Amino acid sequence: MKKVKGINKASKKEKFLDIDGHKIRDSFPDLGREEKIGILRTMYRIRHFEFQTEQFIIRGMIHGTCHLYIGEEASATGAIAAIGPKDYITSTHRGHGHCIAKGANLNIMMAELLGKKTGYCKGKGGSMHIADVGAGNLGANGIVGGSIGIATGAALTCKMKKNGRIVICFFGDGAANRGNFHGALNMASIWDLPIIYLCENNVYGMSTPVKEAFNIKRISDRKYAYGIDGITIDGNDVTEVYNTISHYASLCRKGMGPVLVESLTYRYRGHSKSDAQVYRSKEEVKKWMEMDPIKRYAGRLISENLITPEDDKQIEKEVISEIAEADRFAQDSPFPDPADVEEDVYA
Amino acid sequence: MKKVKGINKASKKEKFLDIDGHKIRDSFPDLGREEKIGILRTMYRIRHFEFQTEQFIIRGMIHGTCHLYIGEEASATGAIAAIGPKDYITSTHRGHGHCIAKGANLNIMMAELLGKKTGYCKGKGGSMHIADVGAGNLGANGIVGGSIGIATGAALTCKMKKNGRIVICFFGDGAANRGNFHGALNMASIWDLPIIYLCENNVYGMSTPVKEAFNIKRISDRKYAYGIDGITIDGNDVTEVYNTISHYASLCRKGMGPVLVESLTYRYRGHSKSDAQVYRSKEEVKKWMEMDPIKRYAGRLISENLITPEDDKQIEKEVISEIAEADRFAQDSPFPDPADVEEDVYA
Amino acid sequence: MREITYLEAIREALQQKMREDDSVYLIGEDIAEYGGAFGVTVGMLEEFGKERIRNTPISEEVIIGVAAGSAMTGMRPVAEIMFSDFITIAMDDIANQAAKIRYMFGGKARVPIVIRTAGGGGTGAAGQHSQSLEALLAHIPGLKVVMPSCPYDAKGLLLASINDDNPVVFIEHKLLYKNKKYIQHVPGEMYEIPLGKGDIKRKGKDLTIVATSFMVQKSLDAAEDLKKEYNMDCEVVDLRTLRPLDIDLILKSVNKTGKLACVEEAPVFGGFMGEVASQVTEKGFDMLDAPIIRIAGRNCPVPYSLVLENEMIPGVERIKSSIKKMAGLSQGKE
Amino acid sequence: MREITYLEAIREALQQKMREDDSVYLIGEDIAEYGGAFGVTVGMLEEFGKERIRNTPISEEVIIGVAAGSAMTGMRPVAEIMFSDFITIAMDDIANQAAKIRYMFGGKARVPIVIRTAGGGGTGAAGQHSQSLEALLAHIPGLKVVMPSCPYDAKGLLLASINDDNPVVFIEHKLLYKNKKYIQHVPGEMYEIPLGKGDIKRKGKDLTIVATSFMVQKSLDAAEDLKKEYNMDCEVVDLRTLRPLDIDLILKSVNKTGKLACVEEAPVFGGFMGEVASQVTEKGFDMLDAPIIRIAGRNCPVPYSLVLENEMIPGVERIKSSIKKMAGLSQGKE
Numbered sequence A, B: 001m002k003k004v005k006g007i008n009k010a011s012k013k014e015k016f017l018d019i020d021g022h023k024i025r026d027s028f029p030d031l032g033r034e035e036k037i038g039i040l041r042t043m044y045r046i047r048h049f050e051f052q053t054e055q056f057i058i059r060g061m062i063h064g065t066c067h068l069y070i071g072e073e074a075s076a077t078g079a080i081a082a083i084g085p086k087d088y089i090t091s092t093h094r095g096h097g098h099c100i101a102k103g104a105n106l107n108i109m110m111a112e113l114l115g116k117k118t119g120y121c122k123g124k125g126g127s128m129h130i131a132d133v134g135a136g137n138l139g140a141n142g143i144v145g146g147s148i149g150i151a152t153g154a155a156l157t158c159k160m161k162k163n164g165r166i167v168i169c170f171f172g173d174g175a176a177n178r179g180n181f182h183g184a185l186n187m188a189s190i191w192d193l194p195i196i197y198l199c200e201n202n203v204y205g206m207s208t209p210v211k212e213a214f215n216i217k218r219i220s221d222r223k224y225a226y227g228i229d230g231i232t233i234d235g236n237d238v239t240e241v242y243n244t245i246s247h248y249a250s251l252c253r254k255g256m257g258p259v260l261v262e263s264l265t266y267r268y269r270g271h272s273k274s275d276a277q278v279y280r281s282k283e284e285v286k287k288w289m290e291m292d293p294i295k296r297y298a299g300r301l302i303s304e305n306l307i308t309p310e311d312d313k314q315i316e317k318e319v320i321s322e323i324a325e326a327d328r329f330a331q332d333s334p335f336p337d338p339a340d341v342e343e344d345v346y347a
Numbered sequence C, D: 001m002r003e004i005t006y007l008e009a010i011r012e013a014l015q016q017k018m019r020e021d022d023s024v025y026l027i028g029e030d031i032a033e034y035g036g037a038f039g040v041t042v043g044m045l046e047e048f049g050k051e052r053i054r055n056t057p058i059s060e061e062v063i064i065g066v067a068a069g070s071a072m073t074g075m076r077p078v079a080e081i082m083f084s085d086f087i088t089i090a091m092d093d094i095a096n097q098a099a100k101i102r103y104m105f106g107g108k109a110r111v112p113i114v115i116r117t118a119g120g121g122g123t124g125a126a127g128q129h130s131q132s133l134e135a136l137l138a139h140i141p142g143l144k145v146v147m148p149s150c151p152y153d154a155k156g157l158l159l160a161s162i163n164d165d166n167p168v169v170f171i172e173h174k175l176l177y178k179n180k181k182y183i184q185h186v187p188g189e190m191y192e193i194p195l196g197k198g199d200i201k202r203k204g205k206d207l208t209i210v211a212t213s214f215m216v217q218k219s220l221d222a223a224e225d226l227k228k229e230y231n232m233d234c235e236v237v238d239l240r241t242l243r244p245l246d247i248d249l250i251l252k253s254v255n256k257t258g259k260l261a262c263v264e265e266a267p268v269f270g271g272f273m274g275e276v277a278s279q280v281t282e283k284g285f286d287m288l289d290a291p292i293i294r295i296a297g298r299n300c301p302v303p304y305s306l307v308l309e310n311e312m313i314p315g316v317e318r319i320k321s322s323i324k325k326m327a328g329l330s331q332g333k334e
């Protein structure tokens, strides 16, 4: 990791937090009320989008498989709130949350899930390949870890073009054992690329518990293999995620090079469409649901008097009608024309 | 890393060494005179085998390429002297040294270099693929890092068959950035496999200096990524190599799981047949040659009165005539029959 | 007579072989508690334990490398690559290591591994979970490539693959696993179907269809329809193994029918049927009354949307119309 | 008129393009100080600096992944995979990412990368450093595959590849790099040879030889000999690009000659020429006076020993004797 001067000197009012032994500036208070509410709204959007997706699954309307992000909303939302619209992200097979947080249009997303011509990929990609390149989302990826190299390449563009942008590369705990994780973090480190590797540790890779797939307690300790900084955070606390990513985004922009952030979270649903969940107990799921990221954050906004419980309900209601609209749009949209199947292979 | 009881309690006479901050038992004194001389003989064998190979190259007698091990003899010799004949090794593109140390027949090796039917691979493999499976050498490998998975699999056999054997997986610094290094060390760690990953850090991977390919000072620090033990040793000191590998071989047999040993050494010659060596200075090469592993070890044996300078010369002379005999054997051997080209594809 | 699914036949082969031979073990992702992404190994952890049902991290290349290394030292691993698309990640360990070790070592090593993997589309899983990559594997000397089309073959071919001393890639089809339409009587005891022998799945005299995996089933359906509708009698040859290829069986059939249609699921360009068509042209040119046709996937990745996926992958209707056109029975658009 | 080698032509294309377009950069192993394993990029570090001649650790899959990600965001990387055998390590990033991104995203991304790599044998480098793996790549929708056979083509095709908005695999042949026999006049300015167009390297009327890369040169030598010795006039078609394939050019030639011999270096089984032969059979069946033959590598890995390697890889003599046999000029053993 390259030494860079710390983020702007603390003014008198500034507070520093101790997160996992790191001194991280508390930048959440800098956000205006609307921005803070926006974070809540995004989390609701993700959750209700996924509720709707789940309904589609139950009703047999999704042709392929789907991986729901329910329970992990704070991770994508907090991280992406901390970067700019021109910054890049790469996503995963469990990508709806990242995509929504990066500002995707819900109608177009939902149309893609139903395989419609109006979808982000004209029905060619589906859940596992939704991308929104214009908005800086370089795509979900059906290959676990598949976007790690791509994200690193985007960071190289940022560095070579000196455009001041950075990249967040999202991936799961399971992906942290892929070979390209290793090569990419090493390459990003020797080249000081502006990229945040954000490992969403949701306790399982499909059925395999992290404690069986790793012989280390903290995935972020892999920082020692690459000479970079690393930190493990509460991925269900959207403000902690926000503060951490703000901090490292700023350092990345100053040339510090990559960082490995491990965000501890949990998926409430099964791995995919079909999963009997024999590998975990109902109690475990319940325990995690008690730390629900949305409830926690809404509670914070209410306790800080930024919103009332009624505002909270109202926001959720608004989101639900957005989703209903997306549902309508998706269902009303036409299917692609089979004659176009060989289009879009080549530019 | 699994906790296992240390190697046999120190008797009064036993000495422990501090190597890289690790307490390592000095087992070299346990060796008899003949064994100690055997180590010197093996190093001479490797060096003169390579001198002969170099002659073949200069005379245009090697059809393909070759990677010479000159200067690195202590690493293979010390490590393999510390394990048993039934234990396994895997080797690399720079594999002659490992193969000789594991007891290969020089005639048959040299015949392979000349593409002869009498060679280890019947002329089908050449330098980069010499294997001596019967002797536990699972082969050189033309793919950098290519044998890391194979070695890990051999260690799995040892564990599943409970045969008490262990594996040394040799590979270069360059290979430590390959993706399969990552996956294999992780897998060996979670399964406590009896394997010593021996990274021969010879300062360069082809033309790329270690300091450019890594952002860490010690490759052995990658132990932190897998929860295993690791150590960096002087790979040009054959007794240090011997002591270290003896120590970890014993722990491996007791179930400790894998270890990552970084052996610091240097290749005197260019990377391969054709290498202008623009990436390093003559001074650097000279500096390393002053720490020549063979001279150092011969000096030690002489100073410990185990051999005289004349013995040393005599041993080298004997080796030189072994090599001359191998040269004759190889040159006198017939080429394979072209009609057999499609043989040995399938069992 | 008990009838079982393709999935059950595969599981039974694994179980029976593992009971017989301690050196056989399974290695792969989510094969233990979860029983594999498609449920093939459900219940096997309970019977054989963690040591022999080795659940791994996500590390395809290491799964194959480890399998190869353990095979060289006396084990007989059956490795699972969850989706055949992920074969690409392990391609060095498959094509440069496992396949070549024996040859490069001058015949002085054996690498008896089976790589089980689920291929094919039709599940809406899109471009990275639906491919038929057998052409990439069949081109590599040192590999054998097996693609069973039904429960009976699945069991017998899998046992032969495990007993084989070479690396064998065993490609199963996702749509066959649990499909009740294809259940079949499968003997309870162990038996082997030799690798390198094809099988006539339907006798006929008018035209030869050569197909693999699920396309055999679709071809059989098409043949039935063609018989009913046009009294055209197609012979359906199931390759069973792509490498070694049973070219003699194909030539014998073409010699009788004079016409050959090759059916595969992969994109047609550069697909395996190019090899079949070329060999038949080379060795049976004079037997042919008409150009050989290939009925195969469109030249694009497998798309997500059902309407597109159905267009990309050859279905019974496309097989029929292509054959009708070839036989001059219709102008049917290919 | 200056005449330069294949290697010099490639280097010139890279240099000129990099001078013109800042978004073009090189990424690969030992391409900086060392100038690449074969010397292609010698001197380029000095001119373009470390940022644009990016020397990497040994990490083939990441080289391609990084190239793809930077291409999606505005760069035009030229990635080097030192030996084409190592393509296997990057196969997921090539086949599942770079090749499919555009399609899977519904046409909403571009991945303009060139993957330069050295293919072929004849150097005694044995099984893992001598392969011709183009068949694995040409089968993947979304990739273009280019194999230049001479300096003029190398420069023009490389410039067209860099200017192309798709992932292009550009396979160079080791034995062509510095061979003075094949030096050629190459224009000093930049020019493009369109991808997807083949080239007639020798006109003839008696038989069509379709070949790729170094095999084009061997076929030309064979054709000269056949002319001298038997007054047989072979037309030699250089595919130049395997995908897209210029089937029209091949058919035009076969229509004239009635005979087709396909020559490639890869093992024949499952090789790319199966596609060529199949398409010609499908579309030009009536043009053919004789079965198409394939003259290709033996079905084994490339062996080390010179005598074996010469047997494995088709040489001028084998090309001649196979063609003579086909044309009924001799009983010549194939």
Ligand SMILES: Cc1ncc(C[n+]2csc(CCOP(=O)(O)OP(=O)(O)O)c2C)c(N)n1
Residues within 6 Å of the ligand: A067, A093, A094, A142, A143, A144, A145, A171, A172, A173, A174, A175, A176, A202, A204, A205, A206, A271, C029, C058, C060, C082, C086, C089
């Ligand atoms: C290379 C690869 N191997 C296996 C799979 C099958 N698979 C899909 S998701 C998954 C688990 C991924 O775990 P993790 O990275 O932790 O993400 P999570 O699903 O927990 O969000 C697996 C094994 C895949 N898609 N790609």
Ligand SMILES: Cc1ncc(C[n+]2csc(CCOP(=O)(O)OP(=O)(O)O)c2C)c(N)n1
Residues within 6 Å of the ligand: B067, B093, B094, B142, B143, B144, B145, B171, B172, B173, B174, B175, B176, B202, B204, B205, B206, B271, D029, D058, D060, D082, D086, D089
């Ligand atoms: C996967 C792969 N990439 C690249 C190469 C080309 N190559 C051969 S040796 C070498 C350097 C290896 O460095 P290291 O592992 O340190 O071993 P050393 O040569 O220093 O002994 C390279 C890049 C290869 N053989 N395999």
Ligand SMILES: [Mg+2]
Residues within 6 Å of the ligand: A172, A173, A174, A200, A201, A202, A203, A204, A205, A206
């Ligand atoms: Mg997970």
Ligand SMILES: [Mg+2]
Residues within 6 Å of the ligand: B172, B173, B174, B200, B201, B202, B203, B204, B205, B206
């Ligand atoms: Mg090295």
